[in-house]
Amino acid sequence: MDESTSAQPDEHPEHKEGGRYTAKGKEFVRDTHYISTRITTDGEDGYPVEAGRYRLVAARACPWANRSIIVRRLLGLEDAISLGLPGPTHDARSWTFDLDPDGKDPVLGIHRLQEAYFKRDPDYPRGITVPAVVDVPTGAVVTNDFPQITLDLATEWTAHHREGAPQLYPEHLRDEIDEVAHRVFTEINNGVYRCGFAGSQEAYDKAYDRLFTALDWLEERLAGQRYLVGDTITEADVRVFTTLVRFDPVYHGHFKCNRNKLSEMPVLWAYARDLFQTPGFGDTIDFVQIKQHYYVVHTDINPTQIVPQGPDLSGWLTEHGREGLGGRPFGDGNPPGPVRPREKLTPGHNPLVPG
Template sequence: MSEHPEHSTGGTYSVKGKEFTRDSRYITTRITTDVRDGFPVEPGRYRLVAARACPWANRAIIVRRLLGLEDAISLGLPGPTHDARSWTFDLDPGGRDPVLGIERLQEAYFARDPEYPRGITVPAIVDTATGAVVTNDFAQITLDLSTQWRAFHREGAPDLLPAAHRDEIDEVNRRVFTEVNNGVYRCGFAGSQEAYDEAYDRLWTALDWLEERLADRRYLVGDTITEADVRLFTTLVRFDPVYHGHFKCNRNKLSEQPNLWAYARDLFQTPGFGDTVDFVQIKQHYYVVHTDINPSRIVPKGPDLSGWVTPHGREALGGRPFGDGTPPGPVREGERVDPAHGPR
């Protein structure tokens, strides 16, 4: 069994008997209105630490922006790479997070538990009063941003978890997580040909299902953007730059899947999605950190990203992206992606 300190994928992971296995044990403390775990919903108290490179963290960045929680929860942005110990704040002046005053996210985990034994993952929500991580449970974080922080949503914030569709959203999310979000990693870190072949077939079975599902509907569930779209988008946007080659998920490029490609472009061009994506950081993370897959650490120059801003035609399917709500406003100063890191 080999162990890898893969801090972006939800803890350490291992290859046991040839098959990739994710460590899904998280700090499951929640921030709630009823203070059940001792952490109240309190604007200005918490900091979301979320690297743009990481798909799981990218979800939280998107949801925070869609809901307009920028004033309620601040955002810390580690750089795209990390060592065996931790994500680092190397993009900030002096290499320290300007709010938490730390060089490594590991320091916030150790403030919670000096013997913390697992991967130092993003996203993480840190209590600025104590400097300690409250939670790194990435799946629950975005659900709680939608439900527990409602009092601080912007006017016109979309309902990403509409009650009428909640069961279907949960069902779709389960399949997308196991077969697609995690499926690309199962391909990339397979420990044998047999394990890879099985993972590859499972991934493409799911992607074919999604290609068919999106043929006559604009969004995954209902006629508005939901949590399900956020969760699929962060994998799709990384597919051609990383997963197709680096993780050997190479039956087709995303750009060769007509419905998925048009759907991904539709979301990318929707405020709150593409304006959170940093393709340069994404490629730097995977190709530099995964030395067992890419020992040279050479980061590819491609692919051509200009297609992301081409017309997608998905409006013909109807749907209302934000339902009865409105798009988010301009990205906040200090949170904008470098224009040179996107499609040109």
């Protein structure tokens, strides 16, 4: 995808005016120029798969980064790839490690993710984005190509997958997964941003219609099947989940995606709850950080930076009834084990965690 924009999205904080993400009179177009270096078994790009060498930097607040956190957990790669967690907000320069003692990542020893980008390229001209995979020995970013990162975790890191890990990108389903994932990205993952960052009424109206046309398509597709592609969880489900889980807390109000709430779309609401209650999905979601990020960072949309208290999250734990459609979440495998102590969510931030 060859897109660029003068109004940067939330995970691209290189905008010139702090907190401004809309361009008056223009529709939102995402910058999709990423560092495309890959970490592979053959090390063709100079970075071979090697347990303990790399650190995944991924903010829980960001939907694109949340994907990589989910996939890493589903595949059991916690011992092979460490996880750095920036805080939920950033300034115009960079994501920062303000959740860590002294505001410094304990492995990389940096305060700002920007430092790892500049280790790779001192004149790096684009957004300081998450997720980013950092080469720990050099401290330099290897890649921030978020769609490829999760595919490579599923296909190149198989020697380090846990026993019973799911097949998230099985060869016989890749064409269908790619087709579905493309529509999910253009119309839904990015569609909510086209609504929220629209610079004109015309751009917003067009984005709104595209988004809900796609959500209606999903509602119809999932009415008769438990998962998006095949009868097990795949990459396609991971990609749509991170948008659906943010829909009512953020996109419905903050981004004006308000034809209806997710909780008012019976099939999608049940599908989202099914995934949320599946180990590896809901246990990565920090609703407090998600709301802080969007409502605090986007000051041109929410100048007061007031973070809403709602919505009520208890519904995420209600019965979904999707088991009746068949399917097995992990195929012939099994769920991941307990969340690692350092990566556990804070009580009050997620209904799965007792308060």
